Amino acid sequence: MRILILGGDGYLGWPQSLYLSSKGHDVTIFDNLARRHFDLERGFNSLIPIQTLHERVAAWKEVSGRQIQVRIGDTTDYDVLASVFQETQPEAVVDFAEQRSAPYSMIDRKHAVFTQTNNVVGTLNVLYAIKEFAPTCHLVKLGTMGEYGTPNIDIEEGFIEIHHKGRSDVLPFPKQPGSFYHLSKVHDSHNIMFCCKIWGISATDLNQGIVYGVETDETVQDARLATRFDYDQIYGTALNRFCVQAAMEYPLSVYGSGQQTRGYINLRDTIRCIELAIISPPHAGEYRVFNQITEQFSLVDLAEMVAWKSKQLGIETHVEHLPNPRIEAEQHYFHATHTGLLELGLQPHLLNEAVIGSLIGLAMQHRQYIERNLILPTVNWRHTTNEVS
């Protein structure tokens, strides 16, 4: 199948591209290299060294014999995006091409406005490009479980049947996102739903949980095929930060009480979910939503798992609570339905001791590159301007 991967140079986009290429699909990556620019802007870097996009693609050709096409460009530049749609005639487009950090979007007004305009305009352009140049192309869009917030009822997959004053309807699940980034994804979801309705576009919106892991069957074939490992306060997820802190024998820093509970998914499952969505597309005009998670944990659950595994490995660490820089419920109900992708055939890889041990091991292996001052949070949701060191 001809598949266009927008943002194919990022943490998820790259292993996704490798995986789909390995399955024999004709893969084109479209990327503006923004993620690398954000690193430069903030003085961060992936803990595991990564190659340039062109080096990666050449290495994949060498290792697998398969060619991934590359186009450098920005989804907010419609002329370039349109030409790529016209050239590649994609049957599916996977859209990872968004600014994806909540703390980044909360740094200050400019970062908030950038995140919303970049993400919303990029997705609007993708929708127009599909309608104008590839109307049967299936849009696979990365959303986030963070769109839902933490309602006091079960979270369903995109829609909920509501009974009210003697009548009923199936309506979009109400959204309570918790950052300007998460808001941008809610805006996208509404825009996509509308375009499916008016133009008959087929779309799958994957409300993804927090992804962990860096290894896939493809990335492990050659060090040059590695994907990112982010541990900094802006792009690093809590689990990565805990593993890096463990590798340094620092305390594991939990924001607030740590009872905040979220959905999680292994990188291997994420790339499989997207393949499943691609090979079983929705019908024309359908806006389909899946919750792309396999299990749920609280922050403290994760920190304690890392602390326990560290102890086994002979590492001294402990869990430490920091004042929460975010504004979010710390005691809340959380139960999210996630049966859609299981029904399509997903067989989950769950978070276990071996996975955590492997992440701590990777952090120890690269510990000479760890910069401690990147880890602790300096972006506070209460402020309109934050100094990021």
Next chain:
Amino acid sequence: MRILILGGDGYLGWPQSLYLSSKGHDVTIFDNLARRHFDLERGFNSLIPIQTLHERVAAWKEVSGRQIQVRIGDTTDYDVLASVFQETQPEAVVDFAEQRSAPYSMIDRKHAVFTQTNNVVGTLNVLYAIKEFAPTCHLVKLGTMGEYGTPNIDIEEGFIEIHHKGRSDVLPFPKQPGSFYHLSKVHDSHNIMFCCKIWGISATDLNQGIVYGVETDETVQDARLATRFDYDQIYGTALNRFCVQAAMEYPLSVYGSGQQTRGYINLRDTIRCIELAIISPPHAGEYRVFNQITEQFSLVDLAEMVAWKSKQLGIETHVEHLPNPRIEAEQHYFHATHTGLLELGLQPHLLNEAVIGSLIGLAMQHRQYIERNLILPTVNWRHTTNEVS
């Protein structure tokens, strides 16, 4: 009270500014004159001649002795917006400063992207300006009933109590907007709700129905104080178009079956609602939503009311059905709660024969300016590019 009116030169912003000034408030208008630019772009004009903003303000000074301050600028230009907040230290800000036409947003990709970025970034900037320069200032934001779409349950005021799988919560009412413009207002609503939560901003989001009427106690005092009367396919509402068609003895053009039902409100009630919101503000951090309508009609109801009144006035016309250029349900349930503003003291002016007669009279009085080729729809929701004559 010190009140800043963003978009105070528009159809609603102008009579709102006059009304609040007449009540003794210290009013500053901030406007980028975009609405007049859209007229120039499309070759349209208000049927009732309107003066420039500076002439209007001078006339009001002459008539009432009261001074309205004027600042020309764009809400998407944060430096200018911030300086106005710093200078005026508003206690309430009323935000009309958005591109407000659904057909305009559906012309093509550029108009869709413009509408969403202009509206969303403008409102984000207003939120930051409040937090940074006037943190206790009450934001009164104009939303639209079109955010809700036409669910098969009663529409509540912003929030709905949902019972689901044995649990319950009060959650944002699900939104199903029907154009890129309506979507922009949904995006705004989510952004505002979030800023109230994280920064303690007080906001009233007024989901306004379709406003009709051009006369208020202030505008009728001098012809130079008139507000706009739009009848073109882009900015004109159905009722205005019907009245203009009647004045020309043309058929009254209803889109599709005409069973599409919406909430309506008289201009006099709109300006009173906003005053009521201002004098009874929400508490710090509260995101309050009212449905700003007083009654509901189907398109055919309106057309038949105009046809009946025309007949009384000796005018020959009849109702004609056109293919619907929009994509919307033509048979649907519609019942919207609208008690919040009544509880604050609103006494509605309902749509009656006298109001319709007055609108037809105004159209007849200015019939020499009517351009027939502006009335019929050329923007079709099914197309990504529409030729607007």
